[in-house]
Amino acid sequence: MNTFNKFLIASLLTLLLAAATVVVAQTGTPPRVVEISAKKFEFTPNVVTLKKDEPVTIHFTSTDRAHGLLVKAFKIDLDADLGKPADVTITPHEAGSFAAICDHYCGSGHGNMKMTFVVE
């Protein structure tokens, strides 16, 4: 590797480091990640507790087939399939219990596939 290429790589790394520093400085701590897994006909966990006004990233996965995660109160409408997770970051601003359902039909037990978000 010649001197010019070494200089180029060093410059790029410096820029990337600077950019990362700016992002952290601007956003602070990354949002807490909450894992929610779906399979016929249940969510795990089936109760998730969030803190009011705290940003949180929902990481939604499926272990069998296509499922949905619909929370009208948070405007969440995610779809996950086997090997195809989905993410969304939200900040709940209202305390209470909020129902979430699977809105991707997954079989005869689908009608009561649900979980609860509790915001404290």
Place this chain on the structure above:
Amino acid sequence: MAKPFDRRSFMRLSAASLGAGALLRFMPFGTTVNGSTLGTLLGARNGEAPGPFSIVQLSDTHVGFQGPPDPLGTKAFERAVDAVNALDPQPDLILFTGDLTHDSEDPAEHAKRFAAFKTISGRLRVKKRMHVPGEHDAALDGGTLFREHFGETHYSFDHRGVHFVALDNVSAGKPIVGAEQIAWLKKDLARYPKTAPIVVFTHRPLFDLKPEWEWFTSDGDEVMNVLAPYDAVTVLYGHIHRLNHTTLGKSQHYAARSLIFAFPEPPATSTADKKPLPFDKTQPFRNLGIREITGNGARHTLSVNDVELTSRELSGTEGVQQILKTGDFL
């Protein structure tokens, strides 16, 4: 079956129920418009003169469903077929608003259930029968089996001066109509004046009735925005296994009883389980029923009559008192 069931008895039962609070409803259907002009327009499209019509809506037969709470299987569906066959005169057409079958993970088994549905519905004397899928028919296979048996999952046609639109809000797997179908709907309706009487039939409600129980369509607002300019829109649907009448703007939305089991009034709490009403062997067909829609495409009138299968004329096991109980209907 019970004694012959003519239209007079149907109307008498409806009128009796009206006394209990709420069954028979009469809706003016574009009353400000010159019916004959519009009728001529609609009639010219299919060569059919606008005029009186009679339609029956049957919903949520769930052929193949086995298990609690209802051990009746297809008996309510078969009884409904007998009741409709006894109507004199016969209705012009029958609308099935989804969940004709109960799904199965085994496609061959599900195909048998479609065949069983067609065997029973084939006993109807009315040969003009239109269908839309429910999620139990079409959500697992994207509507493949439904299309094999009944053709497209959305379509439209004119009948007696009324424009009918079948909408599919199930076969995407989610409660959604979808951009492609909404674009088709816009194009379909653009041919009609804003005063045209329109009947939409679909499976799920097109509004947020109880989202926690999946009683909604996620893009129902977009569908209703397309329909909003029209003066006389009636939406007939199933899915919720109980009666409901909701007015949204100028449109009227009617949910039909099922022919398998009933759901209760949804509780206010958002996390309550969705459980069918318990089966009562002394009143086996309670909360199950059929609907007749009558009207006149030339005069722009339409009425919706719901009759419970426990009516004496229908079941032979229950009296008219059964449908007079306050609270049976919304």
